[in-house]
Amino acid sequence: MSSIFLPPPTQQIHCNITQRAGIKLSVLRLDLMHPWVNGNKWFKLKYNLLEAEEKNFSQLLTFGGAYSNHIFATAGAGKLFGLQTIGVIRGEERLPLNPTLSFAVQQGMQLVYCDRTTYRQRHTTELHAQLKERYGEVFIIPEGGSNLNGVRGCTEILPEVGDFDIVCVACGTGTTFAGILLSLTHKQRGIAFPILKNGSFLQSEIDSLLQSYLASGLPTPNNSVCTGELICDYHFGGYAKINDELLKFSQQFHQTHGIPLDYVYTAKMFYGVMDLLQKEFFSKGDRILLVHTGGLQGNLARDQSALRIEQRLQER
Ligand SMILES: Cc1ncc(COP(=O)(O)O)c(C=O)c1O
Numbered sequence: 001m002s003s004i005f006l007p008p009p010t011q012q013i014h015c016n017i018t019q020r021a022g023i024k025l026s027v028l029r030l031d032l033m034h035p036w037v038n039g040n041k042w043f044k045l046k047y048n049l050l051e052a053e054e055k056n057f058s059q060l061l062t063f064g065g066a067y068s069n070h071i072f073a074t075a076g077a078g079k080l081f082g083l084q085t086i087g088v089i090r091g092e093e094r095l096p097l098n099p100t101l102s103f104a105v106q107q108g109m110q111l112v113y114c115d116r117t118t119y120r121q122r123h124t125t126e127l128h129a130q131l132k133e134r135y136g137e138v139f140i141i142p143e144g145g146s147n148l149n150g151v152r153g154c155t156e157i158l159p160e161v162g163d164f165d166i167v168c169v170a171c172g173t174g175t176t177f178a179g180i181l182l183s184l185t186h187k188q189r190g191i192a193f194p195i196l197k198n199g200s201f202l203q204s205e206i207d208s209l210l211q212s213y214l215a216s217g218l219p220t221p222n223n224s225v226c227t228g229e230l231i232c233d234y235h236f237g238g239y240a241k242i243n244d245e246l247l248k249f250s251q252q253f254h255q256t257h258g259i260p261l262d263y264v265y266t267a268k269m270f271y272g273v274m275d276l277l278q279k280e281f282f283s284k285g286d287r288i289l290l291v292h293t294g295g296l297q298g299n300l301a302r303d304q305s306a307l308r309i310e311q312r313l314q315e316r
Helices: 016-021 039-054 069-081 099-106 125-135 148-154 175-183 199-216 244-257 266-278 297-301 304-315
Strands: 010-013 024-029 059-064 084-090 110-114 139-141 166-171 189-194 228-230 287-292
Touching (some): 039 069, 059 069, 069 099, 099 110, 099 297, 148 175, 148 199, 175 189, 175 228
Parallel strands (some): 166 189, 189 228
């Protein structure tokens, strides 16, 4: 199953900021693993797909918003591995479909729109039972691939990567970070950057995810878990909120280092790290690894207002 994916390359970042800070900065390019199914999304899906296959399911059903990286990746994975896919989409249908949803439909995903009140029930057995009654035997993957299978996949993000002291990742639900913390040694540090406002609540979510994981008996690469740190100051107003400064930063970063960033997740984390380097948050000699978790499809699909801001910036 993994053989169609390219091993993610690690790219060094050299600039005045890294030089002044006296650190080594690298980026793990999970975004380059596959054009459709990449980033942390592949790692979160992997064991869900394997479980579905083992249990002989031929249909996957999952949940997401209209711009969801997870919907995009699940549709792509369904097509690649010969599984039917159903995407339960929050909100009403809007035509023409945006690039995320039209890609999903092209891959054969059946879209089912769901009002916001019903969508809030997406984790309940009642809604799952209703969906199974309507669509037959479906293997249900939670929104974002955020379950213990998702954590398990994310324990496999780092092991092949060379030496580093600190790993940084953008954080939505904390599933990816939980997997990463399970794969670090005690000499390493994990730092997550919540992209939601007031993201400190994620600490207890991550702790309980880790507790459930450890209690489940699923494999732990180091038989231990590292404590991680959340840095909650780089949310730019909350989920999917962007401003001129963030857009300008991602454009410049792309131009200078050849690494595109998505506005919702990776741009905020990369901005945060570059800012912290200038504030001497890290120690000289630190080898810092940034995990590029993908999500670039969202830049195409995200509302035209981002493009309008970009145009405005270019006109200045
Ligand atoms: C591109 C990207 N980066 C980071 C994340 C955050 O992952 P998590 O929800 O596991 O914290 C997501 C959401 O899954 C994502 O789509």
